[in-house]
Every structure is written in C-alpha cells, then in structure tokens.
Amino acid sequence: MPRLTDARKELRRTQIAEAAMRCFSRSGLERTSIADITAESGLSPGSIYTHYRSKAELVQAAARRALSERAAVIDEWVASDAPPDPDELLARLVASKDPAAARVAVQTWGEATTDPAIRAIVVDMIERTRAMLRDCVTAWLVKVEHEKPAAARERAKPIAERVSALYLAQLLAAGLQSPTEETI
Amino acid sequence: MPRLTDARKELRRTQIAEAAMRCFSRSGLERTSIADITAESGLSPGSIYTHYRSKAELVQAAARRALSERAAVIDEWVASDAPPDPDELLARLVASKDPAAARVAVQTWGEATTDPAIRAIVVDMIERTRAMLRDCVTAWLVKVEHEKPAAARERAKPIAERVSALYLAQLLAAGLQSPTEETI
DNA sequence: GTCTATACGAAGATAGAC
DNA sequence: GTCTATCTTCGTATAGAC
Numbered sequence: 001m002p003r004l005t006d007a008r009k010e011l012r013r014t015q016i017a018e019a020a021m022r023c024f025s026r027s028g029l030e031r032t033s034i035a036d037i038t039a040e041s042g043l044s045p046g047s048i049y050t051h052y053r054s055k056a057e058l059v060q061a062a063a064r065r066a067l068s069e070r071a072a073v074i075d076e077w078v079a080s081d082a083p084p085d086p087d088e089l090l091a092r093l094v095a096s097k098d099p100a101a102a103r104v105a106v107q108t109w110g111e112a113t114t115d116p117a118i119r120a121i122v123v124d125m126i127e128r129t130r131a132m133l134r135d136c137v138t139a140w141l142v143k144v145e146h147e148k149p150a151a152a153r154e155r156a157k158p159i160a161e162r163v164s165a166l167y168l169a170q171l172l173a174a175g176l177q178s179p180t181e182e183t184i
Numbered sequence: 185m186p187r188l189t190d191a192r193k194e195l196r197r198t199q200i201a202e203a204a205m206r207c208f209s210r211s212g213l214e215r216t217s218i219a220d221i222t223a224e225s226g227l228s229p230g231s232i233y234t235h236y237r238s239k240a241e242l243v244q245a246a247a248r249r250a251l252s253e254r255a256a257v258i259d260e261w262v263a264s265d266a267p268p269d270p271d272e273l274l275a276r277l278v279a280s281k282d283p284a285a286a287r288v289a290v291q292t293w294g295e296a297t298t299d300p301a302i303r304a305i306v307v308d309m310i311e312r313t314r315a316m317l318r319d320c321v322t323a324w325l326v327k328v329e330h331e332k333p334a335a336a337r338e339r340a341k342p343i344a345e346r347v348s349a350l351y352l353a354q355l356l357a358a359g360l361q362s363p364t365e366e367t368i
Numbered sequence: 369g370t371c372t373a374t375a376c377g378a379a380g381a382t383a384g385a386c
Numbered sequence: 387g388t389c390t391a392t393c394t395t396c397g398t399a400t401a402g403a404c
Contacts, residue, residue, distance in 0.1 A: 011371090030214035033397055047370050103297040110294020113287040113359045114212035135396065147234035168356060170347035175297045176307055181332055196387090217379055231379075231388050239380065371404075382393075 013051050016041055019063045025100035025128050026179070029107045059111065063118055066104035067125035072098055074132045083140040089133070090163050096172045099182045106175030126164070131169075134160035197235050200225055201245045204277035208246050208282035213291045242293065246303055250288035252307035254280055258316045267323040274347050278354045283366050290359030310348070317351075337338070 017087055019041035023032040034055060041048070052058050073096055077083055084092055112119040134153075137160045141152035203225035207216040218229055218239060225232070236242050255279055261267055268276055296303040318337075321344045325336035 018298065026298070030199065034399080035397075044371050045399075046372080050369065055262070055398070106297050107294040109356060109359070110291040111212065114210070114215065119360060126360075136403090147340050162350070165350050165353035166346070168353045169268065172293060172352060172356075175293070176303060176310075178300070178303065218381080219379075228389050230383090230390080233381065234387065369404105371402105373401085374396090375400075375402100376398090377390105378395100380395085380402085384389100385391105386387105386392075 006132060008146045009051070012047075013061075015016075015044065016051055017058070017065060018069045019043075020058050021062050021065060021100070021104060024059075025103045029059055029062075029104075029111055030108060043089055056117070059108075060117060060121060062104055063108040063111075064125070066101050066108060066114045067122065069101050071129070071132065074136055076127070078132065078139050080139075083136055083142065083143055085140055085144070085161055086137060086163055088115065089136055089140075090166055090170075093163075093167050093172075097171065097174055099174055099179070100179075101172035102171050103179075105171055126168070130160060133163050136160075137163070138176075190282035193235070194233075197245075197284070200227065200232055200235055201242070201249060203227075203245050203247060204242045205288060208243075208291060209287045213243055213246075213288075213295055222362050240301070243292075244301055244305060246288055247292040247295075247305045248303075248309070250292055251306065251313075252284050253282065255313070255316065258320055259315070262316065262319045262323050264323075265327065266322055267327055268336055269324055269328065270321060270343050272346055273320055273324075274318070274354075277347075277351050278358075281355065281358055281360055283361060283363070286355050286361075289355055310352070313351075314344055314348045317347050320344075321347070 016037070020032070020037050021054050023036045024033070027036065027070040037048060037058070038045055048058075050152065052061070070093065076091075077089070077092070083089075108118055108122055112122040137156035138143050138149070139154045140155060142149055145152075148156070200221070204216070204221050207220045207224050210216075211220065218232065221232060221242070222229055232242075236245070254277065258277075261273070261276070265271075292302055292306055296306040318340050321340035322333070322336045324329040325340060326333055329336075331339070
C-alpha cells in the first residue's frame, strides 16, 4: 500500500468534499451542479469523477460531514471530570453549531425522506448522537449527582431523548436562518 | 365575477395540488417532474401551466398545505371547555399527523434553507403554529388550572415553545420513517 | 491524475390545434 | 381550458489528449 499516494488521494477527496459543502450550503443539494463544484474547488469535472463515482456519492459524503461535525466535541464532555448538566449540554450544542453545516444538515433531512442511502446515513447519525448524549447525561448523573452507574444509565435515557429532540429543533431554526442574517 | 367558473378553477387547482403532494411525498420536491404530476393528476402539461405559472408555484402551494394541515385542529382545542395539558397537547399533535404530509413538510424545510420564497412560508407557518400552541396552553392554564389570563399568557410562552420544538422533532422522525414501514 | 470538449438524456415550459 | 407535440436549456457523466 503506497501510503503517501493514499494520503494525497484522501486530501483531494477532502478538498472536493469541502468545496461541495460550501456549494450545498449556498444553493442546496439538488440545485448545485457539478459545474458549481468545479468552480468552487478549482478542479475539473474529470478530476472530480475520478475521486467520486457520482454526484450522489458527493451528497452522501456531505451528509456525513454535516451531521458528524459535533461528535468529537461531545466525547470530550463525556470524558471530562465535570460533565455538563442537561440544560448546559443543550446550550453548548447550540453554541457550537456552524450555520453552513446546519443548513446542509436540514437539507439532508429533506433528502432522506425519499432517498434510502441518505436516510440510512441520517438515521444512523441521529441515533449515534442520541447515544452519545445519553453517555454524557449518564456521566453527569454519576460524576456530579453521584448516582449509581446502572440507575443513572436508565434515568439518562429519557433525558437524552429530550435533549436530542430540542437540539434537532434548534438545528432546524439555525438552518432556516437566512445566510445574510448570519453575521448579525 | 363569475362565481361558478371561479369555483371550478379552484377545484382544478386543488386537484393539481393534491396530485403534486402525492408525487412530492413519494419522490421529493426536486425529483418529481411535471411529467410525474401529469401522470398522477390525469391532466396534461398544458393544463397544469394554465393553473400554475411554474413548478416553483406548485412547490409553494405544497409547502402551505403540508404545514397548515393541523392548524384547524388546534383551534378546536383552544375553544373547547377542557383544553389539553401540554403533554396531552403534544401527544395529540403527534397522533394527528399524516406520514405523507410529514415527509413533504421535512422536504420543505430543506428547500427553505436556500429558497427565500419557501423560507418565508415555512417560517410563517412555524410561527403561526407556535402562536396557536401558546393560545392552547393559555386556555388550559385558565380553564383547567384556573390561572388569571394575563399571568397564564406569560407562563404559556416558554411551555408552548418547548411543545413546538418537541413537535418539530417528532415531525422529523415521522418524515424519516420509510414509506414501507408506514402500515406496520 | 487532470484537463477540455462533448455526448446524451431529462426536465421545464410553450405553441398551436381543437 | 385542455390536449399533443416540441423547443430549449441544462446537467451528469465520459472520451480522449496531455
């Protein structure tokens, strides 16, 4: 396995995916053409199609990116000595959101209603986030509220579900914000 | 003003809009073509374009329909002698939702992130629903909990906001349900 | 691997007969 | 008002040179 070549390939894939994300957040999943992405990335159609089989694959990559962005952050909170309480948890989630990513996230929800591949990604990402939130709430109950781990994990479930729901609603609100209002 | 002719025109518009809704819920806002809508409605492209200026207008009509469906129901609850408490309110909202309409609603959210006309409709509909929910919670506080109207209206605000958020999350969950799972 | 040029198909919208 | 037939544009994807 040629390591350096693979790294280079991955770099190009990332470059293309990031350009695509900017286009999607600006014009939407379906309204951005390959031509838009070539313009944004500075590459050519030929190059893009050597790294991604189809536009659908690019959309899937964007869906994963838009939805997984905050995964690493939550893991840190779980491991910390003083995990946030539910209200603080929600507040932090909301504060850490990037408007462009929020728009793409909401777009992927719409796409997921009719595209099975995107639906699988979206459902998986939402469930994984909910699981991490449950871990975080459990950690708070154990470390701060001094509950027993087993009981804490049970009690954490409905709380995490509510935090997840409120967070998704906030994500929608962020995605509906018009791009021109963003800098206010 | 020819009354009968106008009624007939409105009937055709409704017929087309309903066919479009079925197509949208099945294939998504962008993936359904005018040809799909002609097939579903039994009409021809020419006929459709005499009733709607463009496909965009059809999408806007669908957005309004998908989002306003439950407006009338809430109004009834507000006027009733025993308005539902917040938990019951949410449960009723969730129970009254139609899977196809939920899918189109989620699709319109995605579209709203980049299309100003759709965004205006979506934001307006969400705000109006929130206002109705506030009225409903206020009515409950006054009629069942016997609070004073002015204080009730204040207290109702944050409660209605939470019900609204949880409802939107449920709507998303419903929209993500795959159509084949619906009848289970 | 990356480019330019292009083939191919699809979709929105219209023209004109009835 | 509604139909059939079609015009035009645009977008995905590929071919082939470098």
